[in-house]
Amino acid sequence: MKDKTINQEPKRIRFYLNDELNPLDDKIRDDISSVVRTGKNIWIAFDESLGLERLELVTFADNQQSYKKHAHFKLEDYIDLVDDSEVDIEGLAYDDYYLWLTGSQSKKRNDVDKEDDLKEQIDDLSELQYDYNRYTLARIPCVPNKETGDWELHKETPHPENKDITLRAAQLKRGKKHTQLSKKLSKDRHFEKFMDLPCKENGFDIEGLAVNGDRIFLGMRGPVLRGWATIVEIQVKETKKGKLKLKKIGEEIDGKTMKYRKHFLDLKGMGIRELCLQTDDLLILGGPTMDLDGTISLYRIKDGLKDEEYSITPEVERLFDVVKGAEIKKGKDKAEGIAPMPNGDLLVVYDAPVDDRLIGETDIEMDIFPYAPYK
Numbered sequence: 001m002k003d004k005t006i007n008q009e010p011k012r013i014r015f016y017l018n019d020e021l022n023p024l025d026d027k028i029r030d031d032i033s034s035v036v037r038t039g040k041n042i043w044i045a046f047d048e049s050l051g052l053e054r055l056e057l058v059t060f061a062d063n064q065q066s067y068k069k070h071a072h073f074k075l076e077d078y079i080d081l082v083d084d085s086e087v088d089i090e091g092l093a094y095d096d097y098y099l100w101l102t103g104s105q106s107k108k109r110n111d112v113d114k115e116d117d118l119k120e121q122i123d124d125l126s127e128l129q130y131d132y133n134r135y136t137l138a139r140i141p142c143v144p145n146k147e148t149g150d151w152e153l154h155k156e157t158p159h160p161e162n163k164d165i166t167l168r169a170a171q172l173k174r175g176k177k178h179t180q181l182s183k184k185l186s187k188d189r190h191f192e193k194f195m196d197l198p199c200k201e202n203g204f205d206i207e208g209l210a211v212n213g214d215r216i217f218l219g220m221r222g223p224v225l226r227g228w229a230t231i232v233e234i235q236v237k238e239t240k241k242g243k244l245k246l247k248k249i250g251e252e253i254d255g256k257t258m259k260y261r262k263h264f265l266d267l268k269g270m271g272i273r274e275l276c277l278q279t280d281d282l283l284i285l286g287g288p289t290m291d292l293d294g295t296i297s298l299y300r301i302k303d304g305l306k307d308e309e310y311s312i313t314p315e316v317e318r319l320f321d322v323v324k325g326a327e328i329k330k331g332k333d334k335a336e337g338i339a340p341m342p343n344g345d346l347l348v349v350y351d352a353p354v355d356d357r358l359i360g361e362t363d364i365e366m367d368i369f370p371y372a373p374y375k
């Protein structure tokens with residue numbers, strides 16, 4: 001299949017953000033890592049935070065639209081956190097009145113502090129660090145308020161369409177330095193050699209999330225194997241203790257059925273930066289695995305991944321480029337999240353935004369790309 005890459009000219013939409021809701025000193029607009037839409041609201045993840053930000057779509061008299069009415073939701077009100085380290089939320093998804101989120105579940109290497117002496121700088125590059133909250137995969141009930149129409153998070157609430165069902169916040173079983181999934185993958189023939197490598201160094205690094213019924217898809221920024229990117233698929237069930245537990249869904253190896261599936265995609269060396277579902281199609285934001293500039297592109301798998309033990313997709317439809325790295329500004333405008341708008345177009349959010357996106361001290365403009373099915 002040939003690439004069907006076309007030039008797409010986005011329009012801008014403004015986010016009105018309130019940094020006073022952020023308990024940290026960092027500006028929210030500088031570190032947005034994922035986005036998902038529920039009705040008139042969008043939810044954004046801010047890398048350094050321990051919460052989620054909700055905005056509301058507002059239409060003005062001239063039909064211009066913006067996202068305003070910023071509200072902050074603390075994750076500790078709904079799920080268990082280990083400490084005050086960052087969750088590093090890299091994926092958000094919504095399905096059947098649950099908002100899903102995942103941390104990167106990765107290690108990280110210390111960065112160089114240029115104010116340190118030479119020895120300290122060299123020592124910094126030798127040190128790996130755990131942020132224990134990164135090992136989080138959770139779902140939180142998310143239902144609309146009948147009076148305001150805003151979608152709200154709950155620890156527990158009745159299902160809006162079936163009062164016999166109770167929606168409960170829950171998270172995947174975990175230890176301090178792993179989840180049930182990362183522990184399983186540490187013995188996997190494709191992943192085991194990468195589990196101790198830090199993120200952004202082709203180490204294990206989750207940066208995409210999509211949910212369709214029982215099927216949960218995790219997009220891997222790393223590892224990339226000989227140019228092939230990976231989506232790990234899982235299914236979960238809730239235990240009596242209110243935790244999520246992996247179900248057996250994968251191939252049988254040595255008489256044991258695996259609790260995950262692997263789907264390999266030829267993205268020509270790119271890792272997965274985000275996933276989302278648009279009707280039945282699976283959209284993939286692909287970009288560099290390493291911490292460097294480069295083209296970030298949108299791909300599509302028509303009708304999504306088949307419900308099989310595993311798959312390999314040698315030809316993935318490439319729709320268009322979102323940004324081209326250093327052509328804009330070195331180290332800036334890293335596309336991190338995508339979400340379908342009500343009309344089907346795609347909202348794209350960026351980490352480390354370029355200056356011309358910034359408005360005042362707190363606000364930012366993101367992109368909306370036209371999107372239509374390709375034949």
